[in-house]
Amino acid sequence: MSALVEVRDLVKHFPLSRGIVFQRRMGEVRAVDGVSFDIERGETLGIVGETGCGKSTTARMVMRLLEPTAGEVRFDGQDITHLKGARLKAIRRDMQMVFQDPYSSLNPRKTIGSIIAEPFVIHRTERDKAARKRAVQELMETVGLNPEHYNRFPHEFSGGQRQRIGVARALALKPKLLIADEPVSALDVSIQAQVLNLLRDMQRQFGLTVVFIAHDLSVVRHMCDRVAVMYLGKIVEIGPGDALYGQPRHPYTGALLAAVPVPDPSRRASDRRLLSGDVPGPANPPSACRFHTRCPKAQQRCSIEEPLLAEHDSGTQVACHFPLTPLEIDEIGVRSPA
Amino acid sequence: MSDPGEPLLRVEDLRVEFPTEDGLVHAVDGITYQVRAGGTLGIVGESGSGKTVSSLTTMGLTRRQSALISGRILFEGRDLVPLSDGELRAIRGNDIAMIFQDPLSSLHPFYRVGDQLIEAVQAHNDISKARARERIVDLLGLVGIPDPGRRADDYPHEFSGGMRQRAMIAMALANDPKLLIADEPTTALDVTVQAQILGLMERLQRELGMAIVIITHDLGVVAELADDIAVMYAGRIVETTSAERLFAQPEHPYTWGLLKSIPSLTGPREEALVPIPGTPPSLIRRPSGCHFHPRCAYSQAEHTRVDPRLEQVPGEPNHHVACLLSSPERRSLWQELQQGRTPEQALSEVGLPEAQA
Numbered sequence: 001m002s003a004l005v006e007v008r009d010l011v012k013h014f015p016l017s018r019g020i021v022f023q024r025r026m027g028e029v030r031a032v033d034g035v036s037f038d039i040e041r042g043e044t045l046g047i048v049g050e051t052g053c054g055k056s057t058t059a060r061m062v063m064r065l066l067e068p069t070a071g072e073v074r075f076d077g078q079d080i081t082h083l084k085g086a087r088l089k090a091i092r093r094d095m096q097m098v099f100q101d102p103y104s105s106l107n108p109r110k111t112i113g114s115i116i117a118e119p120f121v122i123h124r125t126e127r128d129k130a131a132r133k134r135a136v137q138e139l140m141e142t143v144g145l146n147p148e149h150y151n152r153f154p155h156e157f158s159g160g161q162r163q164r165i166g167v168a169r170a171l172a173l174k175p176k177l178l179i180a181d182e183p184v185s186a187l188d189v190s191i192q193a194q195v196l197n198l199l200r201d202m203q204r205q206f207g208l209t210v211v212f213i214a215h216d217l218s219v220v221r222h223m224c225d226r227v228a229v230m231y232l233g234k235i236v237e238i239g240p241g242d243a244l245y246g247q248p249r250h251p252y253t254g255a256l257l258a259a260v261p262v263p264d265p266s267r268r269a270s271d272r273r274l275l276s277g278d279v280p281g282p283a284n285p286p287s288a289c290r291f292h293t294r295c296p297k298a299q300q301r302c303s304i305e306e307p308l309l310a311e312h313d314s315g316t317q318v319a320c321h322f323p324l325t326p327l328e329i330d331e332i333g334v335r336s337p338a
Numbered sequence: 339m340s341d342p343g344e345p346l347l348r349v350e351d352l353r354v355e356f357p358t359e360d361g362l363v364h365a366v367d368g369i370t371y372q373v374r375a376g377g378t379l380g381i382v383g384e385s386g387s388g389k390t391v392s393s394l395t396t397m398g399l400t401r402r403q404s405a406l407i408s409g410r411i412l413f414e415g416r417d418l419v420p421l422s423d424g425e426l427r428a429i430r431g432n433d434i435a436m437i438f439q440d441p442l443s444s445l446h447p448f449y450r451v452g453d454q455l456i457e458a459v460q461a462h463n464d465i466s467k468a469r470a471r472e473r474i475v476d477l478l479g480l481v482g483i484p485d486p487g488r489r490a491d492d493y494p495h496e497f498s499g500g501m502r503q504r505a506m507i508a509m510a511l512a513n514d515p516k517l518l519i520a521d522e523p524t525t526a527l528d529v530t531v532q533a534q535i536l537g538l539m540e541r542l543q544r545e546l547g548m549a550i551v552i553i554t555h556d557l558g559v560v561a562e563l564a565d566d567i568a569v570m571y572a573g574r575i576v577e578t579t580s581a582e583r584l585f586a587q588p589e590h591p592y593t594w595g596l597l598k599s600i601p602s603l604t605g606p607r608e609e610a611l612v613p614i615p616g617t618p619p620s621l622i623r624r625p626s627g628c629h630f631h632p633r634c635a636y637s638q639a640e641h642t643r644v645d646p647r648l649e650q651v652p653g654e655p656n657h658h659v660a661c662l663l664s665s666p667e668r669r670s671l672w673q674e675l676q677q678g679r680t681p682e683q684a685l686s687e688v689g690l691p692e693a694q695a
Contacts, residue, residue: 050528051499158617188384189555193599193613215529222601222611241607259533260603261558265581267604268562274537275530278498 002077003038004209010035010071012057029283031057033233044210046224050279053230055213059179063095093123096170100182102162106154112165113150119172139168160191179211217260221245229253232282232290239316247314249323251295254332297322344415345372346549347517352409354395361622365391367573378550380564386618388573389553393519397436398426432462435510439522441502445494451505452490458512477508500531521553536562569593572619572629579657589659589668591634594675635681
């Protein structure tokens with residue numbers, strides 16, 4: 001059987017225009033600029049990267065919340081890149097999303113019961129009122145909410161509970177694919193773990209395929225089988241989590257891992273090498289390898305010839321002319337598994 | 339000059355309460371801590387634990403919100419609580435400076451970054467604008483802003499998030515503070531930029547010798563930076579000790595919960611997270627007895643009645659915990675947890691006398 005999702009050369013450019021009546025095109029933000037990957041059935045793919053790297057835009061194109069500028073998205077063997085109307089709606093049943101902000105993603109004027117029942121209404125399933133209520137209460141129970149709170153409003157729930165409501169709503173139609181976009185970054189540490197455990201249980205229980213987007217590398221490592229690292233609209237490294245975290249080959253992956261503060265004072269990073277500067281703007285990205293302006297290993301070739309994703313012996317695919325050597329991985333101060 | 343044994347900042351039994359329509363909010367409920375000159379204290383806690391209010395109060399920034407403040411805040415031996423606003427203003431931004439979480443909203447969008455820094459310098463020093471400008475260009479260079487002479491004329495929107503936080507740090511350093519209070523200084527930043535800012539704070543502390551109080555919810559950040567750590571819950575300090583000891587031998591069940599809630603970057607991947615059940619309590623109607631007991635897996639019947647005080651761990655002068663379990667019980671429980679047992683398993687292993695259902 002083929003992969004559940006196949007993404008090929010996906011591109012999204014947002015036009016930058018000036019003027020109100022006569023809009024002149026000033027350029028474009030290259031949010032996503034040619035990414036390809038597969039998502040196998042039942043796996044969890046993590047997408048990590050810093051602000052503006054295109055991780056959310058990529059997910060939204062897979063969901064077809066955004067129409068790609070170019071490239072192709074295949075879901076369950078079917079090309080969905082330019083689907084419209086009823087056919088798009090039919091596909092949407094099988095893909096659901098959990099959003100970052102549990103405060104703005106729930107309508108404050110609707111009860112929890114009707115929020116979770118919304119997918120049934122939209123897709124006209126469970127039309128019998130009593131059956132619908134039963135289904136909603138079952139879902140509430142599954143995600144650890146008290147089914148008696150069916151008639152309460154979102155403001156009566158805490159952030160963690162609201163995120164459970166979001167998960168229940170996403171699971172209502174038993175989707176094949178669940179996309180979680182920073183599902184825990186708005187939550188307190190003690191609540192984060194509750195929601196992460198819930199997502200993991202749900203995945204096992206329903207055999208879901210999950211795309212997990214986050215900026216927190218520890219959370220992604222915990223949740224994901226495979227991880228893609230994005231930088232300025234490109235995937236720079238992708239592979240099994242263990243290989244990627246244990247032996248990062250792209251200098252950017254290495255720099256990210258070295259930058260994470262580790263809650264262990266005995267392993268304090270005294271002389272880690274920090275990336276200098278900030279991420280350049282995606283409206284005018286550097287030529288060829290986009291990381292060359294900040295890369296400690298950059299050479300002339302990196303600004304002329306764009307590196308393509310290629311398989312490496314450590315098990316990940318890396319887009320780099322000069323991938324990290326094991327010695328360098330040590331030197332950067334990547335604190336890999338002890 | 340204060341006597342050399344005196345810590346730079348000593349907060350004693352500080353209480354901050356806000357009257358509201360719903361009742362009295364006990365934001366900070368009798369906390370005591372100290373920071374020695376040149377040292378770093380990390381204050382860790384979740385939203386609503388009182389960590390920010392306690393440091394805003396140190397800066398005198400909660401005064402006008404009809405806050406009821408009691409206790410003492412001794413800075414170089416001088417109590418800041420009874421000072422007049424004018425006297426406090428001479429200290430604030432001068433000897434004690436603060437940086438905030440969101441660097442964009444801390445800078446005025448209409449004024450050039452340089453002019454805002456010059457204002458900070460001139461507020462405490464009677465010097466010409468030209469001299470003040472020289473000073474701030476030096477400062478911007480010190481915090482790692484490239485081409486500081488030119489960038490000083492930029493507006494805040496022309497700076498990236500990391501550069502804005504650098505500019506805020508430069509402003510805080512404008513008058514050589516002895517104490518820098520940093521409230522979630524890296525929370526709004528990306529991880530590589532966060533590492534830069536933490537590295538910058540370390541370097542500045544080494545070079546300038548100031549003390550730092552860093553307030554954060556991120557245990558990784560305090561582990562990187564702090565000498566001592568205070569863990570806050572529901573307006574109280576529930577545990578305080580050295581950074582090494584807090585991570586190696588924590589004794590409060592809430593601290594255990596925090597440590598077991600974060601996925602590890604380096605440990606075995608399959609290790610299950612052990613979340614703390616429930617949610618943080620309301621600061622108006624707090625639980626009886628130990629405020630943590632409704633969420634604590636090891637709570638006993640008497641813990642719902644008796645309010646624990648912060649007490650020294652036997653034999654550890656630098657380790658204080660507010661927990662009604664005995665220290666040997668706590669140590670055995672933590673050992674069980676470290677071996678991957680769940681709280682319930684740990685509880686039955688250790689066999690506390692009257693475990694509460």
